[in-house]
Amino acid sequence: MSRPDPAVLAGTCCLVFPDVYEVGMSHFGLRVLAAEVNAEPDLCAERAFAPWPDMAAVLRASRTPLWALESGRPVREFDVVGITLPHELAAATVLGTLELAGIPLCAADRADGDPVVLGGGTWASHPAALEPFFDALFVGDGEGALAGIVREVGEARRRGVPRRRLLEQLGERPEILVPALRGTSAPGARAVRRRLRALPEAWPYAAGPVPGLAAVFDRVTLEIARGCGGGCRFCQAGYVYRPERTRGVEAVVAEAIASLRHTGYDELSLTSLSTADHPRLGELLERLAPLCAGRTVALGVSSLRAYGLPDAALRVLAHTRRTGLTLAPEAGTQRLRDVISKSVGEADLLEGVRRIAAAGWRRVKLYFMLGLPTETDEDLQGIVDLVQRVIAAGRSAGRGVFQAGVSLSTFVPKPHTPFQWEAMPPLPEILRRQELLRRRLRSRSVEVAVHDARGSVLEALLGRGDARAAAAVLAAHRAGAYLDAWTEHFSWDRWQAALEAAGLSVEQAARALDPDAPTPWDHVVDGVSPVFLRRERERAYAARPTPRCDPSPERFRCVACGLDCAPPSGPAVASAPAAPEARPFDASRSSPVVSVAPVPVAAEGAPFDASSLPPADLVASAATPPVWWRMVLRKSGPAVWLGHLDFVRAVVRALRRAGLPPAYSCGFHPQPRLVVGAPLPLGLLGLAEPVDVLFDAPPADPAAWPARLTRRAHRGVEFLELRAMGEGNPHLGRAVAAAEYLVAVPGRDEADARRRAAAALAAERLVVRDPRRPAWQERDARPALLEVEPAAVGARLGALAPPGVGWGLRLVVPVQGCPPLALLGALLLDEAPGAVTAARAALLDRDRIPLR
Template structure:
């Protein structure tokens, strides 16, 4: 690629630093290696540079002498226009190599609304979007949470990685190297790759459908395809040199992954089921990693990352130990996923002393009945105690996350959200004025429930958009209080997310038509255009309501039934029944609940 042409267009775009590479701790290697691997993130640079999974795999892959892993991100609209006008294809940031010249392109699929961006990036690379039209290299592969139902993208991706990638990616690269040395033939490679546990090759599987549109059968060589997960997280690879972005990323801080998995069993939460079992890193490992990352990056904040950081076995000892160790260097510690029932008074004071001015809590539902339905396992007493500790520690800002449209929800549950906010305001104003730190700010956010695969609610229907809009408007009116702000996730995005979360292969045509219409960056409200999708569904002859407004029978074959995340379907059915009875299931740490992992749900 002519770099002079690239340099000539960069002054014309809004954020040229997205497209130049060369960041501190970027990997530089000779390009004459046997394997060139391109990590492709289907969103802008600032989002992709914050994604820990991609960061881990990028550095791990570059530990191999036979492979050079590079990066590319989705160019924003202004850059795309300039690239097309100048004839510049999608390229890597490390060496400016066109994407089409790599051996393997690997996409991360963390959100269903990135699918059209994947197709747009293939188009920018000059590659056929349909896998059946790509005879040779590069291979196009994908991993991430969305691969647990990969069917909507099955026509476009050569193979999917199901589960955690550290081990299976290395096995796949070993196999690819052996095939390349003897003369690469795509069909032969894919047939052998499908035998690697955790690898799903959709072209080897046949799906048939009933006359009413339901899945009739799924047939293929490996049934089921079991997810891969790293059994010893403490011994697994973790980079100690993180790249420092030239632009402020979405999460601008040093990241310590303290554990994976979750034992709580919230019935709406896909991550809580697909990432089991819980595996923790030892404190000494985390302290060593923190030293290395801070030394090589200069960050002033450490974020302790997990699905529920307060559940780490010795979270108070770890977090306070980090605060005390680095406070002289003015480095703060944050827990972005702290459960309100694991929040105590002394801990709040220590965190506030570390420059914590606001706290985020997720009650999810406004009434105890609905919290029991979703198995949140927290009480109003837990919530009020937590916010009181936060206010008494000096915080004046609280963020509250709820979901609307949950199964069995009524307007009484929405009133419960309003009542809860009123009580939280009351806690703040009940404190003596000298104890209040600044003006009260309560930020209430609601997302719309989306039924996800491998959860007890995978059989439930979603609220209609009219119902969701009515609930959002109701809360907007009811939450007009001094010091309270309310915002919500767009119902149209939740509608499409649900379609593709529970969809099948027939939706590939919809994605193709929507992207041809111009759909890309669909998760960005300013760029989402519903008419692209309305037209695409009409052209494909598919009714999206079939996928989301229909409660499914527990005996129905689901599009993802050939994937196995180790959680038994019978367990999910049992949890669905308990949900409808508003009966809670205890935390797995209190004893095995029989999900299918055989008591391995909590492995230190």
């Protein structure tokens, strides 16, 4: 992907996600913001992620700064470094990525030449634990705002505006908090949440990058609504993203078509805080059904309330590639559900389970939360009883087999919620409750997953923390804290020591706050009135639920939370009303709304148009029987770092993106009918990799397809050949008996290659000695050498040959029982494994004839 010269751009931005690539590529907001900035011709947005610890160690040892993924440009050279703040456990990783980028950790230590470090995301609404490390924090919906900020910062830096003046200028935007201005009367000392009054109907998301490595959520994700009117009193997202705003059916369908065409994914997920509350969900699912069924696309729905889902919607979900269903009772008794204002009754829940079981599901996932205010052991037993009744209801309506996956999280008092002042149970008490439920839920029909209680306690300490929490974050970072959301990297002892050094204790998470006292997040005006939050807290202790709010014109209901909602109308961007002591929202200083090219949509209410599917001009009629075809591919460049499963996914996506989808198997979860000859070891070139695939509709012009597929494939994957093999399965995997490899190091001539080939053939034993390969340590590799001969490796590799590579060895080895090729090449060439260039030239049958 070519990138513009930064010198000719008005502004540049590197969007940093403080977690690894596989997690960050699943983040919906990152995709939204990157696409929006890149839609502006004079701006550029790139991405960076927190590297795994081993890679981070290499960067530090080599003094190589963290770089942007697209261009390789150092992160510190961008005008704006925008860091997503997804949750409190990312705190130390934020500092780790700044350090790897070579950016001073503390904002006070940055000079005019350093980028503006801008934070945004859920945690930006209560940021005291991170304020010293950020130049500015954006609070609220970022669409239509980030591009303007990047342009403003870029132009100011090019004019030589001093850093302090630039930050003051940014602080004039109501949604931006400038920590350096805290304690002053200047704009930017406080922030007012920015809200989109209505979600855009068209977004340029479908043009975003498709990850080569499997992301955590490896699918097309479509936001169909934002916000939730349910009012669950523990749920921060339900309060900070108020009010609920929905997208139209036509816009979602058009985006689904464009996204599936662009990405080649075979799974589509509709997401929102409460998907079942979308007023036209049934119609939306019915419109998506032919699109998904025709492409063998799994259709998933997150945050589902099965008891509120129309029967037609359940039928649609049951007749696409089926995904799991998740229900969230949250509490085991009706009393406690009334305390938290969870609008679900047990009868409705069980009726919903019976309906989904009758529709064919054999498993449901249930979310519960431990430690909620007023919870007792009776409520815990209620969880056990409810799970058992759910399984019984599923069995009664299904085929007698029904299971439940139970996820147990821990209540964390979150700012800007009615429970922000509440105490958590002490850590030993949380552990006791977790063990009690593990023991009582033990059953062959129940799978229990428990969240780490210590991580939840840390979330509470950092989320409700003050300046001492920031000192603890810095101490934990200096002690090595990094990627704390991963249990294998989280160290409770390290964080305890950091908290104690900052004057905090674990017990403080278990303390209640005074509802009448100031909080460390009062300078962020969320819009929901503190008076309303206190009233909701009082209703909670009286076990009185509050009706859900609904801003839609058809069923408008307002619970007077302070947002002064009205049926959708008026300008697209609005801010929460300011508290009396806050400055009022000035629409003239609000970030501009970015105009993007709309996604073409059919007229509202028009029938589904099958012509919107990918072009089939090169696909013959499907009336002919399915035929197996053999593709021959080359794997080089960045594609050599795709593991086997990622490579298979890349091939399938290329086929789907090009409009030539493979046939799929039958059953509960259909899979593409595709066979790879043998996995190619990671890091090796593949010169002619055979892959067999079954097509329901064979290509009409096979000669045209290799180039078409290559254009839509992962960089480094090249389709060389496509030919028919007949209706019978050629069983490629069974035909492979051996493999031909080429190994070489720079600077070797023909005489050296002949001498080493002769020595290998004459050797009785070739003992492997490499402590990094314990499976092959002191083992004899000689039996694995079926053939060894000198070869002009550089000539055979052509443009793929590294500089200086000329002669080397041609090896024939079995596909199993052979040491890693880089290790074998290093043994034969007497070099370090990292210096060896290795390529698989061909897979061979039993007669050692190449399979092509």
